[in-house]
Amino acid sequence: MTLFTAQLHPGRALGFFTLGADLHDILTRVKAEPQHFPKIQLAFSRPSPVKAPITVTLPANGIRLRFDGPEQRLRLIEVIDFTKNHITFKDRDLVKPPSTQVPPSPPMPGESNAGPTFRQIYHRLLGPTYGGEYIAPPASGAPGDVGNYVLSYPGVAFTFAMAQSAYSPDKDVVSLLSSSSAAQVATSMAIFNGDSWAQARETLWTEILPSVKTVSVVPRGKDVVPDEVSLVKIHGGGRLQLFRKWTSASTWIMLGETTPQELVAHLGPPNAIYRKNDQRMTIHKLRTASHSRTRTNGSDAPRPQDLTDTDQSSAHTTSDDSNEEAVEDDAGSRVSDECFYNYFYHGFDVLVSTPTTPSQPPPPVTSTTKPTETTSNGIKSTSADSLVATKVILHGNVPGSYEFNRHRRCRWEISYLDAGEAAVDSETKFADIEDRLNDRWKGVLSGAAAAGQRQRGMVLNRGWGDSPGSSVEFLGGWEDSVGRAAGGGGAQRPDGTDEMTTTLYGFPGLVFEVLKNGYVNTVTVY
Numbered sequence: 001m002t003l004f005t006a007q008l009h010p011g012r013a014l015g016f017f018t019l020g021a022d023l024h025d026i027l028t029r030v031k032a033e034p035q036h037f038p039k040i041q042l043a044f045s046r047p048s049p050v051k052a053p054i055t056v057t058l059p060a061n062g063i064r065l066r067f068d069g070p071e072q073r074l075r076l077i078e079v080i081d082f083t084k085n086h087i088t089f090k091d092r093d094l095v096k097p098p099s100t101q102v103p104p105s106p107p108m109p110g111e112s113n114a115g116p117t118f119r120q121i122y123h124r125l126l127g128p129t130y131g132g133e134y135i136a137p138p139a140s141g142a143p144g145d146v147g148n149y150v151l152s153y154p155g156v157a158f159t160f161a162m163a164q165s166a167y168s169p170d171k172d173v174v175s176l177l178s179s180s181s182a183a184q185v186a187t188s189m190a191i192f193n194g195d196s197w198a199q200a201r202e203t204l205w206t207e208i209l210p211s212v213k214t215v216s217v218v219p220r221g222k223d224v225v226p227d228e229v230s231l232v233k234i235h236g237g238g239r240l241q242l243f244r245k246w247t248s249a250s251t252w253i254m255l256g257e258t259t260p261q262e263l264v265a266h267l268g269p270p271n272a273i274y275r276k277n278d279q280r281m282t283i284h285k286l287r288t289a290s291h292s293r294t295r296t297n298g299s300d301a302p303r304p305q306d307l308t309d310t311d312q313s314s315a316h317t318t319s320d321d322s323n324e325e326a327v328e329d330d331a332g333s334r335v336s337d338e339c340f341y342n343y344f345y346h347g348f349d350v351l352v353s354t355p356t357t358p359s360q361p362p363p364p365v366t367s368t369t370k371p372t373e374t375t376s377n378g379i380k381s382t383s384a385d386s387l388v389a390t391k392v393i394l395h396g397n398v399p400g401s402y403e404f405n406r407h408r409r410c411r412w413e414i415s416y417l418d419a420g421e422a423a424v425d426s427e428t429k430f431a432d433i434e435d436r437l438n439d440r441w442k443g444v445l446s447g448a449a450a451a452g453q454r455q456r457g458m459v460l461n462r463g464w465g466d467s468p469g470s471s472v473e474f475l476g477g478w479e480d481s482v483g484r485a486a487g488g489g490g491a492q493r494p495d496g497t498d499e500m501t502t503t504l505y506g507f508p509g510l511v512f513e514v515l516k517n518g519y520v521n522t523v524t525v526y
Contacts, residue, residue, distance in 0.1 A: 003097060007088055008087055010153060010155030011155020011191070013077075013191070017074065017077050020210060024347075024405055024407065026065065030058070036061070037061060039058070039059050039060050044400065048517075049400055050427050053205060066078070071230075072409045076190060077190070080188050082189075083113070094189075115186045116158070116189075117184060118178050118186070132149050132151040135149075137164060145163065146162065148160070154195050156192075157189070158186040158189050160184050160185075211245070227244045227247065228408060229346045231412065232394055232411070236416050237361030238358025238509065238525070240255075240525060256358045259388055263389060274342060337352075338351070338353035338387065339351075340352070346410065347408040347410025348393055349395075350391070352389055353387060354387065358526065359508050359509030360444075362416045363444060390526065391525065392526075393523075395409070395521075396519070396520060398519060401502075412523060414437075426520065430514045431518060444508060460513065510526075
């Protein structure tokens with residue numbers, strides 16, 4: 001393994017690890033260089049994977065990266081072992097790399113092979129700064145307790161071990177740590193956005209970080225990549241509003257109207273195009289069609305005519321840009337040109353196919369009856385052979401899920417459920433989403449859903465090779481299924497774990513894929 005070499009940029013970056021960078025981008029880069037990063041450790045909260053911080057540790061490189069849960073952006077870079085990397089600051093070594101001489105040459109006075117010393121940092125590299133902060137050990141007062149003295153500079157801080165008995169606010173700590181006899185070596189280094197560590201940690205997980213494009217240390221590529229979509233607002237009726245971070249601009253996708261040319265113009269070319277269609281869910285469509293002939297309730301919610309396509313990108317560990325021809329069904333309702341536009345960078349996929357009528361818009365808040373039909377969001381194109389966006393799959397990139405790191409995390413919000421209440425978004429548990437949707441659609445739903453009961457979910461096991469690949473599949477007849485416990489209930493793997501088993505739930509215009517911890521993994525808008 002070659003030694004990881006990086007330039008320190010306080011408050012901005014350590015090499016290509018840039019504050020504000022996305023978890024998906026960092027992991028993709030690290031996994032592409034196994035010769036430099038042979039081992040990756042991921043730590044997250046299983047009960048709350050989309051709210052609690054996510055930690056990526058590179059043990060062979062002595063580096064730890066911390067990301068916030070909702071946006072999955074890099075908030076803190078830590079060097080926890082200086083002997084496993086070669087870090088420089090303005091062409092000066094924090095620690096000299098291992099010497100090839102036999103025997104190796106001894107370190108210079110005031111330096112150490114284990115890490116930068118206080119004297120080296122304070123007098124040679126970064127210069128004087130304000131007094132540091134002493135963080136006492138948890139069990140204060142016990143003999144031999146060792147705390148941490150944090151020496152902060154704007155955007156970077158160094159930690160030194162110090163016994164609690166040796167520290168006092170009245171002592172000259174600078175003289176104590178810089179004395180040649182003490183030879184205090186930093187145990188770790190942190191890179192953050194802020195004037196000091198004491199100030200930065202108050203807003204470490206919530207501060208809006210600048211775009212990585214504004215960081216001058218990031219190499220400029222030849223291709224100009226637009227800012228990623230940071231939020232998708234679902235307005236119902238097949239209308240989605242896409243917002244980009246750091247700008248006030250937004251883009252609309254109108255299902256049944258937006259053309260592939262418009263997608264490319266506003267979002268850029270897709271990272272991959274997948275043309276293969278999955279027909280393994282046709283049995284449920286046939287059962288739904290047969291079952292619907294026995295219904296007499298005029299308030300039945302409209303169902304999508306065809307939700308059997310599969311976003312196959314979620315079934316592969318790498319980008320799939322296969323140009324396989326589409327598999328046509330017996331009715332000939334498919335055309336070979338329909339495909340999925342996979343936007344891994346933006347965190348969603350778009351199904352481009354022949355025009356279909358989008359789902360009905362949500363009923364008015366004050367209405368208690370079924371809304372009248374509307375054509376305000378109808379299909380503009382009159383050509384049956386034209387291609388338009390008909391479905392959008394928003395990926396949550398939830399740690400622990402089967403498709404983790406296939407897409408960047410896409411945050412979404414169901415805008416028509418606000419009504420002065422808390423927002424229903426990608427960090428909301430599905431039980432709360434379900435209650436709000438049942439209440440809003442109660443004039444349209446029938447059966448168990450109208451009574452506020454949980455519908456029966458469709459179990460999806462991603463670990464099986466012949467299992468459908470995403471939440472685009474839909475189990476018909478969901479509106480009159482009855483009570484099911486939270487989380488569904490599905491098959492487990494032979495070893496007893498069930499991370500690969502998810503459950504699908506449907507509402508007008510929406511299909512949710514729900515993990516066992518109750519959070520939404522993907523949502524399909526049609």
